[in-house]
Amino acid sequence: MRRIALWALVAGLFIPVIASQPAHAQASRTWVSGVGDDANPCSRTAPCKTFPGAISKTAAGGEINCLDPGGFGVVTITKAISIYCEGTIGGILAAGTNGVIINAAATDHIVLRGLDIEGFGTGLKGVTVLQAASVVIEHCFIRDFNSAGSIGVSFTPSNAGALLMIRDSIISHNGSGIDGTGVLINPNGGSAKVLINNSSINKNFVGVNAQGSVNLQVNNSNISESLSTGVAQGGVANIRIGRSMIVNNAGIATAGTVLSYGDNQINGNGPDTTPGSAGGYK
Template sequence: MRRIALWALMAGLLLPFVVSQPAHAQATRTWVSGVGDDVNPCSRTAPCKTFAGAISKTAAGGEINCLDPGGFGTLTITKAISIYCEGVIGGVLAAGTNGFNINAAATDHIVLRGLDIEGFGTGLIGINIIQAASVIIEHCNIRDFNGGAAIGISANPSNFNSMLLIRDSVISHNGTASGGAGVQINTNGGSARATINNTAIHNNFVGLNVLGTSNVQVNNSNISENLGTGFALSGSASARIGRSMIVNNLGSATTGSVLSYLDNQINGNNPDTTPGTAGGYH
C-alpha cells in the first residue's frame, strides 16, 4: 500500500513537466522539397512538401529553405520569417487567390527570395502586405495575377514606418482592369517607405501606383509596356526616380508629382511627361 502511494506521489509531481513539453520543438531552419511530405519534421533529410507545412515547424525569425524545385503552395505569414529558394524553382501557384498574405507583428521582418509566384490568369494579389516592420522581396518573378483589379505586389500597411525593398525582380502581366497594377503602395492608417531597385515592372495595367502617405524611391529599374500609366502618384505620397527607363507605356509616363533626378530615359509613352526635378546627387 505504501509503495502504491509513493508511485502516485511521484506521478503527481512529474505530470506538470510531462504535459508542458511540446511534442516537437520548432526549428530555426527548415526545408521543403518537391518530393517532401508535411508529416515530416522539415529537416534537411526529411523535408516538408509545402511552405504552410514548414512554417508551423519553424521558429519565429527562422528560415525556410527550398531543397530542390517544387510547387510549394500559397502561404499566410504571421511572424518573422525568411524564405530562401535561390538556385531552384520555388514555385507558388495562386489561381483565384493570393500568393502570400503577410500580416505579422509591426516589429516583424520578412524576407522572400528566389520565388516564382504565378497567378495563372485568375490570381488576385501575388504578395499582399498588411502589416510588418519590413518586407524584402529579392530575385522573385511575380506574374499573371489577372483577376480583374489584381496586383502583383500590394503594400497597404496598417503600421507606421513599414519598409519595403523590391530588388532584382520581374513583376509582369498583372491586372486587367482599373485598380490593377504591377506594384501598388498605399497606406491603411500607417505609413510606408519603399525602395525599388534593378526591377522590371512590365506589361501590367498600371506599372507602379503610389498612394496615401507613402515615400517611394525607384532606381535602376524598367517601367515599360504597361496598359495604362507607367508611374502613377496621388494623394500626399512622394516618389523619386533615378537611372531608370519609363518607356512604351500605353498611358502617360507619369502622373502626379513624381520627381526625377534627370538621368532617366522617358520615351514612347502616351504622352511622355516631364517630371519635376528631385535635385542632383549629393
C-alpha cells in the first residue's frame, strides 16, 4: 500500500511537467531529402520531403539543409530562416507559379544558398521579396521564368531600409520576348539597398531594372545578351557599376543615370553608352 502511494506521489510530480511540453516543438535545424517524408520530424535521420514541410517544423532563425539531391517544392517564407543546399541540388520547379515568396517581418533575415530554381518556361517569378530586413541569394541558379512580365528576382519590399545581396549566382533566360526582367528592384516602402557581386545576369529581356529609391552596387558581374536594355535606371535610383561587363545586349547598354567606376567593359550593345563617373577611387 505504501509503495502504491509512493508511485502516485511521483506520478503527480511529473504529470504537470509532461503536460507543459509542446506536442511538436520546432527545431533550430531541419533536413530535407529526395526520399524524405513530410510526416517525419525533419531530423537528420528522418528528413522531410519538401521545403514547405520542413519550414513548418523549423524555428524562426533556424536552418533547413538538403541531405541529397531533390525537387523540394515552391515555398513561401514568413519568418527568419536560412535554406542551405550547397554541395547537392536543392531543386524548386515553379512551372506556372512563383518559386520562392518572401513575406516575413521587417526585422527578419533570410538566406537562400545553393538553390536551383527553374520556371520551366511558364513560371512567374523565381524569387519575389515583399518584406524582410535582408535577403541573401548566394550560389543560386534562377532561370526560365518566361510568362508575360516574368522576373528572375523581384525585390519590391514594403518596408524601408531592406537589403538584398546577390552573390555568385546565375540569373538567366527570364522574361518573355516583349517584357520581363532578370533582376527587378522597385521598393514601395521607402529606400532600399542592393548589392550584386560576382554574378551572371544573361539572356533575360532586361538585365537589371532599378526603379524608385534604391542604392544599387554591381561589382565583378556580367550583364549580357539581354533582348532589350542591359541596365535600366528610373526614379531616384542610384546605380554604380565596377569591374563588370555589360556586353552584347540587343538594346542600349545603360538607360537612365548609371554611374561607372571607370573599370567596366561596355561593348557590343545596341548601342553602347558611356556612363558618368562614380568616383570612389582615391
